[in-house]
Amino acid sequence: MKRAYALFLLLYPREHRDQFAEEMTSVFEEARNQRHHRGWAWYARFALAEMMGLISGAAGAWLSQATKPSPETSVANEAQSGLPADLLKAQQRVDLITAAMVRAIGNHQFERARVHSNQEREARENLRVLREKYQINE
């Protein structure tokens, strides 16, 4: 079974295998060893679900790799906006939290809004530090 699992892992892109193959095999074996006493019917279902999961997971990983922007595209996007990627991400996080806070206030969830307000303060501080680092004004 372990050999079959290793073979199915070959369906994944190399990048995914390098990152997760060892850990996936370990989790698979742990799941199998801790439950094998449940009988052959359970084991057959488990093995089938695992193999199907690997096939669909591999398809998803290839799709994700194919649609991931290349480093050249990321550089182009950065160049287009004129801002470094981590700064753009920090700005997006501030926007996301602000939107959540506004929605919470609109729903009269003031406790939740207060939590978002604290998160927003932290996110803005992080943004300020990055702006300082890159010497970019607001």
Added chain:
Amino acid sequence: MRHVVTKENSLDVKPLTEPVLLILTSLADQPRHGYALIQDIEQLSSGRVRMSTGTLFGALRRLLEDGWIERFEQEDTSRQKQAYRLTGAGRTQLQQELDRMKQLTRAGFARLRASEAI
């Protein structure tokens, strides 16, 4: 084919798949490694969802890429037993999704009650 139109703010609305929602919920109270996630998700879903390793690690990869979770260095964990925890961004996403579900649940029950009253 089914089409769903959502609000145009992509930062605001990012639909979560069931595996992603279950993983984020499982990590909400403490960091967990792969097999602990599978066990906890099975328990969270009252035995309905037994996530395969392919599904689990596909979702973990996407969550790592999006910065919603991060690998958590534990002294007693090897490379084979990595722990994961929620980031601030992941926590915000989970809160938003749970809010959305709460509103939908409330609206659904209100309509059911209204239809029963007729």
